[in-house]
Amino acid sequence: MFLKLVFMLFFHVTLVASEDNSFIYNGFQSSHLYLDGFAELTSDGILRLTNDTEQVIGHAFYPNPIVFKNTSSESVSSFSTTFVFAIIPQYPPFTGHGIVFVLSPTKGLPNSLPNQYLGLFNDSNNGNSGNHVFGVELDTSKDFEFGDVDNNHDGININDLKSVVSTTAAYYDDHGQIRTVDLSSGNPIQVWIDYDGVKKKIDVTLAPVYVVKPTGPSLSMTKDLSPILNNSMYVGFSSSTGLLAASHYILGWSFKVNGQAQNLVISQFPYKKKSKISTVGLPLIFLSLVFMITLGVIYYIKRKKFSEILEDWEQEYGPHRFKFKDLYFATKGFREKGLLGVGGFGRVYKGVMPSSKLEVAVKRVSHESRQGMREFVSEIVSIGRLRHRNLVQLYGYCRRKSELLLVYDYMPNGSLDNYLYNQPKVRLSWSQRFRIIKGVASAVVYLHEEWEKVVIHRDIKASNVLLDSEFNARLGDFGLSRLYDHGADPHTTHLVGTFGYLAPDHIRTGKATKFSDVFSFGAFLLEVVCGRRPIGRVGENESLVLVDHVFECLKRGEILEAKDVYLGTNYVSEEVELVLKLGLMCSHSEPLARPSMRQVVQYLERDLPLPDLSLLSLSSYGLTFGHQELVEDKTVPYTSVSIAESVLSGGR
Ligand SMILES: *[C@@H]1O[C@H](CO)[C@@H](O)[C@H](O)[C@H]1NC(C)=O
Numbered sequence: 306m307f308l309k310l311v312f313m314l315f316f317h318v319t320l321v322a323s324e325d326n327s328f329i330y331n332g333f334q335s336s337h338l339y340l341d342g343f344a345e346l347t348s349d350g351i352l353r354l355t356n357d358t359e360q361v362i363g364h365a366f367y368p369n370p371i372v373f374k375n376t377s378s379e380s381v382s383s384f385s386t387t388f389v390f391a392i393i394p395q396y397p398p399f400t401g402h403g404i405v406f407v408l409s410p411t412k413g414l415p416n417s418l419p420n421q422y423l424g425l426f427n428d429s430n431n432g433n434s435g436n437h438v439f440g441v442e443l444d445t446s447k448d449f450e451f452g453d454v455d456n457n458h459d460g461i462n463i464n465d466l467k468s469v470v471s472t473t474a475a476y477y478d479d480h481g482q483i484r485t486v487d488l489s490s491g492n493p494i495q496v497w498i499d500y501d502g503v504k505k506k507i508d509v510t511l512a513p514v515y516v517v518k519p520t521g522p523s524l525s526m527t528k529d530l531s532p533i534l535n536n537s538m539y540v541g542f543s544s545s546t547g548l549l550a551a552s553h554y555i556l557g558w559s560f561k562v563n564g565q566a567q568n569l570v571i572s573q574f575p576y577k578k579k580s581k582i583s584t585v586g587l588p589l590i591f592l593s594l595v596f597m598i599t600l601g602v603i604y605y606i607k608r609k610k611f612s613e614i615l616e617d618w619e620q621e622y623g624p625h626r627f628k629f630k631d632l633y634f635a636t637k638g639f640r641e642k643g644l645l646g647v648g649g650f651g652r653v654y655k656g657v658m659p660s661s662k663l664e665v666a667v668k669r670v671s672h673e674s675r676q677g678m679r680e681f682v683s684e685i686v687s688i689g690r691l692r693h694r695n696l697v698q699l700y701g702y703c704r705r706k707s708e709l710l711l712v713y714d715y716m717p718n719g720s721l722d723n724y725l726y727n728q729p730k731v732r733l734s735w736s737q738r739f740r741i742i743k744g745v746a747s748a749v750v751y752l753h754e755e756w757e758k759v760v761i762h763r764d765i766k767a768s769n770v771l772l773d774s775e776f777n778a779r780l781g782d783f784g785l786s787r788l789y790d791h792g793a794d795p796h797t798t799h800l801v802g803t804f805g806y807l808a809p810d811h812i813r814t815g816k817a818t819k820f821s822d823v824f825s826f827g828a829f830l831l832e833v834v835c836g837r838r839p840i841g842r843v844g845e846n847e848s849l850v851l852v853d854h855v856f857e858c859l860k861r862g863e864i865l866e867a868k869d870v871y872l873g874t875n876y877v878s879e880e881v882e883l884v885l886k887l888g889l890m891c892s893h894s895e896p897l898a899r900p901s902m903r904q905v906v907q908y909l910e911r912d913l914p915l916p917d918l919s920l921l922s923l924s925s926y927g928l929t930f931g932h933q934e935l936v937e938d939k940t941v942p943y944t945s946v947s948i949a950e951s952v953l954s955g956g957r
């Protein structure tokens with residue numbers, strides 16, 4: 306006994322019973338779990354189902370099947386499990402989407418979707434009785450589609466994301482008082498799930514780890530699981546993130562068929578404090594990984610011939626089709642020194658064209674689907690004909706296997722975000738900022754209304770605004786997100802854009818419109834004036850939603866307080882006020898209540914007086930909004946209906 310204890314203490318050992326009807330993990334070092342998606346074991350032995358990446362899933366399953374009944378006619382045996390989890394949102398308190406304990410006939414849940422689908426099902430097999438899936442969800446988002454009670458609940462799911470029963474996450478304390486548990490507080494929470502095979506009853510109990518198992522369950526249901534479970538099943542966890550992401554962790558887990566799951570030994574868990582769980586050492590590992598991958602890529606490129614793809618249909622297009630070889634030499638082989646940035650769509654390198662000495666920026670966009678690529682290239686090529694002094698000029702492109710290279714005008718002063726946050730070395734004056742704002746506005750009007758086709762930008766934000774040698778704004782990256790949109794089911798996955806800039810209507814319908822561009826433009830206005838991101842961390846557990854902050858200032862009658870402190874006193878207060886108010890108008894949750902880009906320009910040029918914001922937005926007209934993945938109980942309460950509130954309730 307003593308020896309075993311010592312052994313366990315030293316190795317956080319995983320004891321697996323000889324027969325696969327029970328197991329216990331007090332930490333996951335050297336466990337042989339089946340993992341897929343974003344699930345991984347951290348170096349200190351914590352099971353992480355997802356990290357902060359948006360719209361991904363993670364699965365972890367005990368590797369061997371567990372026998373729940375020997376013959377199909379038999380009824381399912383009793384089983385019991387307990388585990389400890391923690392959810393750390395990327396931007397507290399906004400989080401998504403949760404963890405499900407799951408019994409599945411297959412190892413993994415193929416073709417399942419992230420977001421509200423929790424990595425369990427997709428929109429075609431959800432609710433299908435042939436799924437044979439039993440789950441207990443710890444759901445941190447409220448999805449109307451599945452009739453969720455709130456954004457912090459546990460529920461029992463049978464073949465369906467719509468829970469059979471569910472309740473706000475809570476437990477009964479010693480005095481019989483109900484206490485709610487914040488699932489995404491980042492603190493470890495223990496869950497017990499017990500199925501009584503004789504009474505056909507499922508009990509779910511949860512409480513913070515420091516609380517002993519409460520005597521009564523917080524959720525229970527009488528249901529014979531025999532028709533639902535197959536003879537042998539895989540047990541595990543599924544998790545997903547949405548536009549709001551969180552790291553979902555499992556710290557320890559015990560399971561048993563025909564008996565009580567062994568107690569977890571929390572003291573053996575490999576976590577110390579919250580901060581430990583998050584990211585000690587990760588940046589370093591990640592950096593070296595990036596470095597190694599980069600080395601690998603360079604090596605690969607050096608080795609590979611300058612192969613590219615040219616199809617007949619491409620000949621007919623106007624803009625320049627570059628030779629890969631030329632781009633290779635222009636960028637000196639895409640060397641690291643010439644790396645200008647890494648964006649959502651790929652890496653950007655500086656180059657000088659050998660013959661013309663023209664300075665260019667070369668963006669390498671990798672893409673798997675040949676089909677999407679074909680449509681995209683024709684689109685890019687037509688976009689290459691766009692001409693506007695505030696758009697980054699696309700000179701041409703080059704196409705290789707699963708890769709597209711886009712050649713743009715080089716912008717010596719880089720992207721605007723570098724001058725706004727994180728203690729920039731150079732700060733922009735008000736007149737520079739105002740000129741940038743007007744420039745971007747006129748570029749968007751051109752895209753929306755003045756060119757031969759309507760072009761929706763889809764990703765307007767400071768980091769997509771580049772600055773030329775005189776700090777004139779040039780909007781870049783238009784249409785790129787199209788590439789990732791092709792063929793995606795709009796209301797499920799692959800929403801492209803950047804959280805904080807995405808309009809609620811865009812999120813809801815998956816469709817980018819002129820209105821959703823205006824919304825992003827509004828977020829952009831506020832970030833330029835305030836020198837803050839649309840949503841960002843302030844302190845460990847708090848986030849600042851910029852539009853709320855500006856709105857609060859407006860309500861107090863001190864809207865100028867929202868401006869960037871680094872503007873000093875050298876600004877025109879009428880202009881600052883105008884831009885802030887315009888930013889709020891553009892952030893309206895109701896697409897039709899937002900101004901058009903043409904109107905935006907007229908307001909900025911003062912050709913049109915700004916309407917009275919209190920009339921437009923503070924009446925309750927049009928401000929309630931139906932979509933809610935939101936966290937009502939965790940956000941700052943607002944007393945009146947406000948733009949900010951509606952943006953919030955719509956925006957996630
Ligand atoms: C999440 O994990 C993936 C793969 O494991 C990694 O590529 C990515 O950089 C991670 N993202 C964050 C935000 O940690």
Ligand SMILES: *[C@@H]1O[C@H](CO)[C@@H](O)[C@H](O)[C@H]1NC(C)=O
Pocket residue numbers: 372373374375382562563
């Ligand atoms: C299946 O049969 C074996 C051998 O008879 C028995 O030990 C085991 O408990 C049974 N399993 C279940 C789930 O009933």
Ligand SMILES: *[C@@H]1O[C@H](CO)[C@@H](O)[C@H](O)[C@H]1NC(C)=O
Pocket residue numbers: 410411437535
């Ligand atoms: C689960 O059981 C059902 C019905 O008995 C059967 O159709 C299905 O193939 C089984 N699934 C697996 C993966 O064995």
Ligand SMILES: *[C@@H]1O[C@H](CO)[C@@H](O)[C@H](O)[C@H]1NC(C)=O
Pocket residue numbers: 414415416417426427428429430
């Ligand atoms: C949904 O998942 C099922 C089961 O894996 C799969 O057969 C089906 O093709 C998927 N449907 C879609 C639309 O992905």
